[in-house]
Amino acid sequence: MAVCQNCHQKWPYSKAFKRIMWFNSPMKCPHCGEKQYVTKNTRKRSATLSGLVSFIIIFSGLFLELSFTSLAILAVAVFVIAILVMPLGVKLSNEDEPLW
Numbered sequence: 001m002a003v004c005q006n007c008h009q010k011w012p013y014s015k016a017f018k019r020i021m022w023f024n025s026p027m028k029c030p031h032c033g034e035k036q037y038v039t040k041n042t043r044k045r046s047a048t049l050s051g052l053v054s055f056i057i058i059f060s061g062l063f064l065e066l067s068f069t070s071l072a073i074l075a076v077a078v079f080v081i082a083i084l085v086m087p088l089g090v091k092l093s094n095e096d097e098p099l100w
């Protein structure tokens with residue numbers, strides 16, 4: 001779970017969730033008000049997870065012979081699960097780290 005690197009307090013899930021949605025902009029800690037950034041590793045992991053989600057959807061479409069409707073439902077379900085799980089792995093930093 002996201003922990004502020006300034007005051008070492010845990011962020012509520014809803015805050016971490018918003019943090020995931022706005023990766024590149026800093027977000028103020030709800031406890032101390034200090035700006036916090038998502039770490040490079042968290043951003044890389046999210047990119048990997050997005051790739052994995054795309055792979056699962058494409059793989060299912062190719063090998064399970066699902067109808068378009070089933071595939072669309074599966075895609076939405078996998079996407080929603082990925083979005084809901086992502087905030088649990090968010091790590092914060094006091095400084096913005098360049099991705100590369």
Ligand SMILES: [Zn+2]
Nearest residue numbers: 004007029032
């Ligand atoms: Zn804080």
